[in-house]
Amino acid sequence: MEFGRGIILIYFDNAATSFPKPEVVYDKMDKFMRNKGANPGRAGHQLANAASREIFTVRELVADFFNIEDSAEVVFALNTTDALNLGIRGILTKGDHVIISSMEHNSVVRPLKHLEREGLIEISVVDCDYETGELLIADIESSIKD
16 A cells, blocks of 8 residues: 555554455445434434444344344444453452463453452463464463362
8 A cells, every 4th residue: 555655554553453444344434424423322313323223233243143142242342452351350250360371462461460469360371382372281271270
């Protein structure tokens, strides 16, 4: 992709976001913002209802794709970090023991370390092979506490 003054942009940060988006994404977002761009679930007017229906439709499609029986179990978050924080903070309880690998992303490690500093959970870190990233099942098993 050419990015002004003959500079070629090669974008490798797809773990955080995708750029450029496929044209179909731009088209859908443009159509949504022009025709249904109200705050879903916050009002009873036509645009808000249309936005809510759009989200419901997408939730149904995602549930179908992942073979989830109840689409109400599909949760949308701001991004992966936000979703991980919701999941981590929503499932763990005081006294839990969590086993993670030495290659976990900061979006997993940081909230877990915070909970550990607060004295709420205990963390065990299983080392991965530096070159292959592999975990040994025996290392995971030996980290399990009763």
